[in-house]
Amino acid sequence: MTDLSSFDTTKLADDGAVMVLCDPIDGRELTDEESGEAVTLTLIGQDAKEYQREVHKATNKRLNKRVTKGRIKLSAEEIEGDSLELLIKCTKSWAHITVDGESLEFAQKNVRMLYERFPWIREQVDEFTTDRSNFLGNSSTNSSTSPSVSSKSKGQVAAVQQ
Numbered sequence: 001m002t003d004l005s006s007f008d009t010t011k012l013a014d015d016g017a018v019m020v021l022c023d024p025i026d027g028r029e030l031t032d033e034e035s036g037e038a039v040t041l042t043l044i045g046q047d048a049k050e051y052q053r054e055v056h057k058a059t060n061k062r063l064n065k066r067v068t069k070g071r072i073k074l075s076a077e078e079i080e081g082d083s084l085e086l087l088i089k090c091t092k093s094w095a096h097i098t099v100d101g102e103s104l105e106f107a108q109k110n111v112r113m114l115y116e117r118f119p120w121i122r123e124q125v126d127e128f129t130t131d132r133s134n135f136l137g138n139s140s141t142n143s144s145t146s147p148s149v150s151s152k153s154k155g156q157v158a159a160v161q162q
Contacts, residue, residue: 013045032096
């Protein structure tokens with residue numbers, strides 16, 4: 001008998017999963033040169049309560065704009081900005097992130113800089129957070145991927161919800 005609680009994607013997405021950052025050219029997992037440990041980001045998934053709150057916040061902002069202006073006037077930059085904010089909120093920690101020779105402290109301003117400066121990282125994060133299998137790990141008999149296994153970029157960015 002299959003116990004559906006092993007597929008409680010909301011709880012598992014709330015708990016978060018570790019994504020190993022991959023080289024944008026050859027897809028190999030990146031490692032810290034000194035320690036040999038993987039370069040990782042800990043992320044919450046699309047079914048997480050916090051993720052859904054951020055999506056609702058962005059959608060409500062758009063709806064309120066529509067009501068107050070009488071029509072929808074939304075720029076690509078606004079949609080992209082909302083998507084960036086969502087990914088920043090999804091990022092809970094990281095390990096071995098080095099930029100310009102400096103170990104980068106985990107802070108929202110640094111997450112923003114990382115995602116703005118390195119779009120390929122943002123793409124990997126976007127893809128990882130919207131793939132439920134990354135959060136199911138070994139609880140799913142159909143999943144061969146554990147949360148600590150890397151997410152390789154497929155060159156497709158998940159659409160911004162709403």
